[in-house]
Amino acid sequence: MDMSNLKLKQHLLMDYLSKVGYCANKQRSIEKCIELVLIKGSSSNITTYEDLFFQEVQEQGLTPESYRFKSLRRSLGQLKNFDLYGKYPDGNYTGFIYVTNGFDNLNDYYKSLAIYHLENGMCTGKRKNTVRIEYLxxxxxxxxxxxxxxxVLEEATPKMICSFFHDGIKQIRGIGYLGHIRALMKILRLREPKQAEQADYILNFLPNIPKAYKNFEFLSKDESDCIRKYLENPDNTLSLKERTIGWLLYFYGLRGSDITAMRFDNIDWRKDIITLIQSKTDYPLTLPLNAVTGNSLFDYITTERAESDINTIFIPSKNPHTPYKKIAHIVMKIFKCAHVRDKGGCKGVRLFRHHFVTYLLSCGVECSVVSSLTGHMSPESLKFYADADHEHLKECALDISSYTVPFNLFDI
Structure with missing residues (x-):
């Protein structure tokens, strides 16, 4: 393995990482990979970065699910791109050690069917991401x-079709997969008459899986008050970014994907409004920017956010040149520090959205207004939140005071 270029230019890479603000852990990870290449790269059985990676994985007993496996793959991939192609780390996927999604294991016939759906699935107006999920x-x-x-599809039997959803003992895939398969077959019908017959055959033998609805989890008034008091506390342990994200969740019930995708041009400081296109529905949403959230946003942008060429407002503190992807850890921190649901229970971004909707409904806000604030395309989406509107549900209760009931009935 030729290491001459890396020996000569390794300092340029380390200087770059320091200059653009990569965290100490990331710099150390790259530094360790450089040492690894310089020490083991001279071995006769190591001719490529891939050879070195697989040898380390075997020696250390790493599994693809482990953090160390992913960290080594990411850092070695970045080092390879710098060494061989002169590319500095930019946060994008390096393509190093491609992980297959199973497509390569299909025969040519099934590959052609999968690719056909990927290329034609959007003809019915579906979003690219939806078609991608159906393709997988x-x-x-x-x-x-x-x-x-x-x-080939002609050889598929009813038993094969049903066993995709049920293994003979229990259901292994639900209505979500059923919907994707139906969409898959409907697109396949457009390809040619012969495959339209095959698609109809499969559609006829798909199982009937009932759609189950679970009551939405929601925050109680006491839990909501605890979270608000914690966010308001100037001495809490939250960073400005974490506090700002907390306020966006608390006051607006935004989806996590919409918060991470929020850009500077989504904020109109003069008119005090937030405008964005929702990532889930591509539906536009306009919200008033209140003083608490606006001030927190301004403080984060001007005092804590690192310089970056990323256009999104929120960026990782450890790697400021990559887009922010998940906020689940921030939500968990808020719940933990606010001592909400310490004994267990649902904790997540959706709780804030559910709370936002149920709170507005309990205050008597009209459904059309609630839909406009949440960005729901149809007011029908609100019916699933009605079960959590306890105040109005009490008005529907029947008086049973005139009936004799056992004294211990309500102890059950």
């Missing part, structure tokens, strides 16, 4: 047929 489901579905001996 198609890979699983066709791989299931292939593993059971059906090399």
């Amino acid at each position: 489901c198609a890979i699983l579905f066709y791989k299931h047929f292939q593993d059971n001996g059906a090399e």
Whole structure:
């Protein structure tokens, strides 16, 4: 393995990491990879970065799910791009050690069907991400047929179709997969008459899985008050970024994906409004920017946010040149520090959204107004929140005081 270029230019990479604000842990990770290459790269059985990676994985007993596996793959990939192509780390996927999604295990016939859906799935007006999910489901579905001996759709039996959802003892896939398979077959019907017949055959034998609705989790008034008091406390342990994200969740019930995708041009400081296109629905949403959230946003942007060429408002503190992806850890921190649900229970971004909707409904706000504030495309979406509107549900209760009931009935 030729290490001459890395020996000569390694200092340029380390200087770059320090200059653009990469955290000490990231710099140390790259530094360790440099040492690894310089020490073991001279071995006769190491001719590429890939050879070195797989040798380390085997020696250290790393699994693809482990953090160390992913960290080594990421850092070695960045080092390879710098050494061989002169590319500095920019937060984008390096393509090093590509992890297959199962597509490569399909035969050519099933590959063509999966690719057809990926290329034509948007013809019905679906979003690209939705089609991508259906494509991944198609890979699983066709791989299931292939593993059971059906090399083409004509060889698929009703038992094969049903066993994708039920293993004979329990249900292993639900209505979500069922919807994806139906969408898959409807697009396949457009390809040619012969495959339209095959698609209809599969549609006829898909199981009927009832849609189950669970009551939404929501924050009680006491829990909501605890979280608000913690966010208001100037001496709490939250960073400005964490506090700001907390306020966006608390006051607006925004989805996590919309918060992480929020850009500077989404904020109109003169008119005090937030405008964005929702990532889930592509539906526009306009919200008033209150003083608490606005001040917190301004403080974060002007005093804590590192310089970065990323256009989104929120960026990782450890790696400021990559987009922010998840806020779940911030939500968990808020719940933990506010001592909400210490004994267990649902904790997540959705709780804030559910609380936002149920609070507005309990205050008597009209459904059309609530829909406009949450960005729901249809007021029908609110009916799932009605079960948590206890104040109005009490008005529907029947008086049973005139009936004789056992004294211990309500102890059950």
